[in-house]
Amino acid sequence: MQNSRLELNFGREILKMLPSLAGAAARRLGRTPVIMEVCGTHTMAIARSGLKSVLAGCIELRSGPGCPVCVTDQRDIDRIVALANLPGIAIATFGDMLRVPGTGSSLELERARGACVEIFYSPLEAVAYAARNPGKEVVFLGVGFETTAPAIALSIAAAAGQKLPNYTVLSLHKLVPPVMETLLSDPELTVDGFILPGHVSTITGRKAFDFISLKYGRPAVVTGFEEIDILQSVCLLLKQISEGSARTVNGYKRLVREEGNKKAKEILAEYFKPADAFWRGFGLVPQSGLAIKEKYSRFDASAKFALDTPETQPPKGCACGDILKGKLTAPDCPLFARACTPSSPAGPCMVSSEGACAAYYHYEWSEQDREVN
Ligand code: SF4
Ligand code: SF4
Numbered sequence: 001m002q003n004s005r006l007e008l009n010f011g012r013e014i015l016k017m018l019p020s021l022a023g024a025a026a027r028r029l030g031r032t033p034v035i036m037e038v039c040g041t042h043t044m045a046i047a048r049s050g051l052k053s054v055l056a057g058c059i060e061l062r063s064g065p066g067c068p069v070c071v072t073d074q075r076d077i078d079r080i081v082a083l084a085n086l087p088g089i090a091i092a093t094f095g096d097m098l099r100v101p102g103t104g105s106s107l108e109l110e111r112a113r114g115a116c117v118e119i120f121y122s123p124l125e126a127v128a129y130a131a132r133n134p135g136k137e138v139v140f141l142g143v144g145f146e147t148t149a150p151a152i153a154l155s156i157a158a159a160a161g162q163k164l165p166n167y168t169v170l171s172l173h174k175l176v177p178p179v180m181e182t183l184l185s186d187p188e189l190t191v192d193g194f195i196l197p198g199h200v201s202t203i204t205g206r207k208a209f210d211f212i213s214l215k216y217g218r219p220a221v222v223t224g225f226e227e228i229d230i231l232q233s234v235c236l237l238l239k240q241i242s243e244g245s246a247r248t249v250n251g252y253k254r255l256v257r258e259e260g261n262k263k264a265k266e267i268l269a270e271y272f273k274p275a276d277a278f279w280r281g282f283g284l285v286p287q288s289g290l291a292i293k294e295k296y297s298r299f300d301a302s303a304k305f306a307l308d309t310p311e312t313q314p315p316k317g318c319a320c321g322d323i324l325k326g327k328l329t330a331p332d333c334p335l336f337a338r339a340c341t342p343s344s345p346a347g348p349c350m351v352s353s354e355g356a357c358a359a360y361y362h363y364e365w366s367e368q369d370r371e372v373n
Contacts, residue, residue, distance in 0.1 A: 014231045015054070021235055022058035024242035025192070033241050034060045034190055035234060036326045038176065039197030040067030040354025041225055047359035049227045059234060062326040063356035065179050065279065066197055068144045069096045070348045070355050071324060073278040076172050077102035077348075078309040081110055083139060083170070086305060090116040090133065092126035093141040100348045103312040123155035123169075130159065130167040139301045142171040142290075146203040149173045149290055150264040153271035156292070156299045168301040171292050174277055176200050177208050178288035183325065184216040191326055193237035194220040195230065198252045203268075205260025206250040213246040224252040271296055280314075280348070281321025315339075320347040323356050330360035337361065 025033045037043055043063045046052055052061060065071050081102045084091045091107060098108045098119065111117040116136065120126045123140050130138035142152045152169055159167040176197060183189060196209055201222045212220040219240035221233035233251045240246060250256055268290070277289025292300040301307075314320060318340070319333035330336050330349070340346035342361055349357040 011228050011231060014228075014235055017235060018055075018058050018231075018238070021238040021242060025059075025238045028242050028244060029192060032060050033058075033192045033238060034062060034326075035193045035195060035237055036062045036064045036191045037195040037230075038064040038066040038180070039195070039200070040070070040352065040356075041199070042066070042195055042197070042223065042230065043356050043359050044354055045225050045227070046230060047363035050363075051227055051230060052364060054231075055234065059238070062191060062329065063323060063359075064194075064326050065183065065282065065324045066176070067349070067352050067354040067356075068148065068174060069100060069352035070320065071174060071179075071279045071281070072097075072100065072143055072172055072348065073280050074102060074312050074314050075278065075309060077106075078104075078312055079307045080107065080141060080170070081105050082309050083301070083305060083307060084110045084115040084117060086137075088135070088137050089305075090118055090129070090136040090138045091141065092118050092120055092123075092129065092138050094121070094143065095119045096352050096354075097141055097143055099345060099351045101315075101345060101351075123152045124158055127155050127158045127162070127164065127167055130164050131162060134166060136166060137304075138167050139305075140167070140169045142169045142173050145174055145176055145197070145200050146264075146268070147199045149272065150203070150267045153267045156271050156296055157267075159299055160296070165298075168299050168304050169292060170301040170307075171272065171290055172277075173272070173290040174279065175274065175288050175290065177204065177211070179279060179282060179285050180209070180212060182282055182285050182288075184212065184218065186325065189326065191218070192241050193218060195233050195237070196220050196222045196248075198222060198224045198229075198256065201250075201252065201256045201260070203261050203264050205258050206248060206256055207258050208260065209248045213248045217246045219246045220248045221251045222249070222256050224255070279324075281324040315346045318347045320349045320357075323349055330357040331365075333357070337365065 223233040272290035274287040275291035297303045322328040345351045349355040
């Protein structure tokens, strides 16, 4: 009770300060400050809580490459669909991947046509499933950032411990700092400050993002997922923008340390090594993925199964790539709410529970907009 009253007062104070901070930042820039929330969970938290309308007029918010499902390259989706159709394969996945459309199909469609696709909440459940089903080749889809990868590494450890011959991982993991480097090197990027992913930072540590300020001169704040965390990070960013300073600040000290989680990093280093990876919208980003080390190649689906599929293009008009780079927002896409809706998605940003288009569709698209469309 005491705590929530304190938070309420703190929130009121922040809201009082916002317009003058935003005004000072806008005067310095000569335009409205643009802030990117890199993490998909922040995108959803901002949309769901109505913070976007609270912040409208003070800042412009853009989403970034922070949803692991959205940034999975279309060709990788096609490879997954092809894999699902190999005889004897059981695809094990988190639920979000089910409806992501590839070039001609999705896991959901293939499951309806008879492919074996099982949804699990933890990769260890998939290992148990493989042990119960020795006649199936169980392939776990390793889609996620630094946060998810340690649990998937532990599933390889469990499968190795049980000497399971029928459990592999298709590692499509992505690392956030390298894609931030790519984003920041883009001369067209007009983002003035970054709200950094809290969960990813619990693993990487704050220092892993220092380059944003030191090398690229932009302020950044590692942020938690409560409204108060987000509001506070916006204030910290606006203050820096108005002063012309740039630091990478830890605004999530209750969970994030300077160096991150040593144990989780050791687990990652045991099973994975950094590798080049393709990101939707960004193309090849050097050393931004995690490949399974040779030592564990018997658990590597890409080594065990032939998965070559031709180069593909996203659907005509789909703007997912530019949305993930912070160049466009959901309603800028010509397919938004027309050829692309949550019940009939054309791109992953409308499918994923952390996708920018789904967030906009569910929480910011008014009844009036619906009538006009
Ligand atoms: S894993 Fe964590 S940091 Fe990454 S998108 Fe999800 S919530 Fe954000
Ligand atoms: S509206 Fe659909 S097609 Fe357009 S960017 Fe969003 S997800 Fe992609």
